[in-house]
Amino acid sequence: MRMLAAERRDHLLSLLAREGKIVAKNVASDLGISEDSVRRDLRDLAAEGLCHRVYGGALPVSPAVADYAARKTVTPDGKRKVAARAAALVRPGSALILDGGTTALAVAHLLPPDLACTVITHSPTIAAALLDHPVAEVFLLGGRIFKHSAVACGAAAVEAAQNVSADLCLLGVTGAHPEAGLTTGDAEEAAMKRALAARAADTYILASSEKIGAASRFRVLPWEDVNGLITDADPRHAVVEELVARGVEVLTTDPSDPSDQSDQSGN
Known part of the structure; x- marks a missing residue:
């Protein structure tokens, strides 16, 4: 039957x-x-x-396709943990490309007040959050504002991104899937993210647990084009284990995680 x-x-x-x-x-x-x-x-x-x-x-x-205001309420503790792990990668005197979105905003808030660095962003929200940072230099890339993520996108923004360079790029996505790769819900935003990642020596993906194993319509990058993933997902999560088996560096917020191969020495 x-x-x-x-x-x-x-x-x-x-x-x-x-x-x-x-x-x-x-x-x-x-x-x-x-x-x-x-x-x-x-x-x-x-x-x-x-x-x-x-x-x-x-x-x-991915639940991250909701609007910006709604996304602020999705796993805020997980995003804070991911942001703290990511902020620790930013070295004194370095240049950071910081993507838009709620996790990236948490990174901006968690950068140490005494950290002298340069932050390049296409997010007016993140630029505003750093106005009170006493020693950080802030460069805002302009273009058409994509309100869903409160970031500049389009040809003007991509062109502006092509004229900067940085040591580190922290990039947000709405989906991180072993086969689909790193994805987001808008084609122009995906293109902007690619442009940003291309201008940094190292690129790490910010992905709180609800994005692990999920996918959206537009591919941002394949796994081989990024240095690693920062997540609060359980190290024993099936997708995390599959990514590690594929050679992806996964930085978790669990300091006891044996799969975490990040350099804690600051070098």
């Missing part, structure tokens, strides 16, 4: 939560239905914002 549509929906959501992805042909084989039926179910789930469709199936959708 075949599943009813509502039962298939529950089965797909359960599979997505348990395995982190849906392969349409496998589900069709398991349930004895056509791949077209599975794809229709996935289209319906995607329309409700419950999954992100990809070729051959679906991935978990």
Whole structure:
């Protein structure tokens, strides 16, 4: 007896939560239905914002696609932990490219007051947060403001980014998935993030736990183009373990994590 549509929906959501992805042909084989039926179910789930469709199936959708105000309330403690770990990477006298978004804003607030550095950002929110930082130099890149993330995007912003350089780039994403790579929900914002990362010697991704294993529509970068990932996700999280196995440097907020290979010496 075949599943009813509502039962298939529950089965797909359960599979997505348990395995982190849906392969349409496998589900069709398991349930004895056509791949077209599975794809229709996935289209319906995607329309409700419950999954992100990809070729051959679906991935978990990122909750970070909500508007800027709503994202401030999503895992604030996790974002603070990620921000603290990231701020510790910024060395005295260095130049930092700081992306926009709520986690990056937390980084700005956590930079030590006595840290002399240069912060380059395309986020007016982050630039404003650093006005009270006594010794940090702040360079604001301009362009059309993408209100979802409170950042400048578009051709003017990308051109401005191409004329700066930095030691470190701290980049936010809405999804960090082993196969889909690093993703976000807007094409122009993805292009801006690529432009920023290209101007830094090292690039680390800021990804609080809700973004791990999730995916959005537009790819920012593949894993091989970044130095590592900073996350508060459990080191035993299946996606984190898979990333480590693939050679991705994962800096967690758990100091006892044996997979954390970051340099604590300051060199």
